[in-house]
Amino acid sequence: MKLKLIQYTPDPERTVAMSARLCYSASGAEELVQTMPDTQIGNLIDKLVDMGHLSTFEHASFTFAIEGISRVLTHQLVRHRIASYSQQSQRYVAEHGFEYIVPPSVAANAEAKAKYEALIQQVQNTYDELVALGVHQEDARYVLANATETKIVVTMNARSLLHFFEKRCCHRAQWEIRNLANAMLAEVKAVAPRLFAKAGPTCVSGGYCTEGNLSCGRLAGIKMQK
Amino acid sequence: MKLKLIQYTPDPERTVAMSARLCYSASGAEELVQTMPDTQIGNLIDKLVDMGHLSTFEHASFTFAIEGISRVLTHQLVRHRIASYSQQSQRYVAEHGFEYIVPPSVAANAEAKAKYEALIQQVQNTYDELVALGVHQEDARYVLANATETKIVVTMNARSLLHFFEKRCCHRAQWEIRNLANAMLAEVKAVAPRLFAKAGPTCVSGGYCTEGNLSCGRLAGIKMQK
Amino acid sequence: MKLKLIQYTPDPERTVAMSARLCYSASGAEELVQTMPDTQIGNLIDKLVDMGHLSTFEHASFTFAIEGISRVLTHQLVRHRIASYSQQSQRYVAEHGFEYIVPPSVAANAEAKAKYEALIQQVQNTYDELVALGVHQEDARYVLANATETKIVVTMNARSLLHFFEKRCCHRAQWEIRNLANAMLAEVKAVAPRLFAKAGPTCVSGGYCTEGNLSCGRLAGIKMQK
Amino acid sequence: MKLKLIQYTPDPERTVAMSARLCYSASGAEELVQTMPDTQIGNLIDKLVDMGHLSTFEHASFTFAIEGISRVLTHQLVRHRIASYSQQSQRYVAEHGFEYIVPPSVAANAEAKAKYEALIQQVQNTYDELVALGVHQEDARYVLANATETKIVVTMNARSLLHFFEKRCCHRAQWEIRNLANAMLAEVKAVAPRLFAKAGPTCVSGGYCTEGNLSCGRLAGIKMQK
Structure with a gap:
């Protein structure tokens, strides 16, 4: 997987904090942008997260370029509807000798891996033959x-x-989209650490788990449902 | 493909027309629902379409159950974000001896078809073998x-x-999603003919085409761009 | 306030439960719609709520006609973006002798109420005079x-x-939108009791509160943050 | 009205053009970002607009701070749902001696203006009195x-x-939101001229009008409906 955060709203934390302050202040946005000290920004963001007041977080956008992922992953990814996507088309881009993902569980099993790769080779051959026909x-x-x-x-x-x-x-x-999500989180944390300080599954962000008897058990001993 | 319109907002055209009337009337919704004659409903809907005032069309929802379609199709389908989806999971549902789509261009070419089906058989075998391993x-x-x-x-x-x-x-x-779209249009036209009277590509709905030199030419002799 | 649930997806709970089952089943939607017993529907919905798997709840839509509410309320209401609205226009509908809301705190204070109503009368007069001019x-x-x-x-x-x-x-x-929300909840509970069994603020739905020192205290003695 | 474009996605046109190219190219995003010449970016954006392929335009976001507008305007504005808003709260911010908008048609009519301002003064007094009570x-x-x-x-x-x-x-x-829209358009055109080159009402962007007999007539002699 190759991931790059290619663009994002400049000064994302100041933008979010200023927008939140505006709602409760007689001052204007421009004044707030210029006068809010950094510590106030951080504290306000922490408070917004704690209270679940996340609407102002929408003012900061992040654009990623992602390569080397499977269509298993992207079919899940594009189900997130409050987002924008531009995906390489299999309709318009030829797939001769395409690259492919090997799941770790397959890579770790020599016999499975051999069968997997043999099949992929077969798929590539058939794709080429069909196009030739x-x-x-x-x-x-x-x-x-x-x-x-x-x-x-x-x-x-x-x-x-x-x-x-x-x-x-x-x-x-699912492991592949989880890997992507973790990598994306690392990227945005590097540029907006306060916005994403508590980001993660509910066991991290809220101290609870709703997965019932399918839970990973990380919160064992703690209540398993909010 | 198997398509069924399983639910929809009852009386969809009356619901839409009443909502539109409410915006410009001193009367209330309940009164409008009861007193609008059918001809007024039809005429109002036609006018909304002509003026592009479609926000009231959102009050009527339609739920379809669709089977026998490929994941080529659904990966395109779920890119439409103002919609709700529940899809059969390949993660949780075993795919031994799965059914599959054959594109018409492949079905029409005996040699291609043979190679296509042989490969699919190979995929089924490998899937089973991997699970067995x-x-x-x-x-x-x-x-x-x-x-x-x-x-x-x-x-x-x-x-x-x-x-x-x-x-x-x-x-x-793409042909498969076009077939689905046409089938869905036929279903909703049967229950809400006025709402979908002019539904279709822009050459049908608006008399123009934006496909440039890729246009199908249906509007030949007519301007190719709005 | 006058509220009426004027339309909704027929058989909303069966529609939701069938959609959820489809994701994890080799059976098709039509078969599931016909064969799921009512008790299975109820249990499945309860489980979806507990696990926070609410995407299938989107297949059931509810349309309300609401009258006798202020624009204080609607300015808040229309901020909910995953929804559709058709509102009576002040641009196109004349407001001579308009009706108006009196907040309970004003109604309960004779002096405040007198001033409030005198001002509203003044507004009505000025509106009429401006139009006359x-x-x-x-x-x-x-x-x-x-x-x-x-x-x-x-x-x-x-x-x-x-x-x-x-x-x-x-x-x-805010009291007025809270009254509306409670009335809407009563309406939908009457037709889809399982879908909305745990609906309400987080103290009801999840047993926690995020309002910090602004909390109403209903959960006193219980943790105030999830 | 006071309007300021306070943040936007850096290099918005390159971001959009690169995303569009990615869909039809075997190259990756990073390579495309670095190697696309400016003229290619401009030409590609023009073509996307002509073909109505606007999904890649979503990768560029723009954040405005707006002051000195009425709630007539914002009640219309927030009906645009694919957007994010943070508005000064009348619930939490005191409105003693509030500023207010005077419509040009009122400002131009001395008698109307006098009545208008007298009423606003009355509103301010009553607001203060109610709070005092x-x-x-x-x-x-x-x-x-x-x-x-x-x-x-x-x-x-x-x-x-x-x-x-x-x-x-x-x-x-409506005149006030039209003024705002025109001012916002000027701001974004200054930083992304190609993205917004044809932005405006359909008479500007597409050469047609759907307003029927309510049309302003700017396109007189030209077809009044697409």
């Missing part, structure tokens, strides 16, 4: 495996990201 | 083809459907 | 009070409603 | 006029802005 690549792609690599640009605001991290950083999330 | 089905599914059949429940309101039909009933849309 | 009603309305009554049609799906009830049934919500 | 400001605000000034922070992405400009820059839009 005059089948347009938009139809030849029906044989492509879920494992086929894809590229995608994703933009989410900080509130939507917090929700994404809550669902997808959880141990119960 | 202890690979969890959530990882074995990485070998599954785009062609694999899936099931999905979709809810969209009438405004979102109009947008969906504009994009996906177009001759330029 | 040739000011279009779209500009005359600038003098209208927040208290002026309005009418609105609102559609939300069950998931969005649960969020609305969480925020607006809370004791900390 | 112990009415909480969250209830005293029920007497405040639509004309009362408010402050708001708004974030929209470029696609949502194009829709906003289409509806609100139209001559048929």
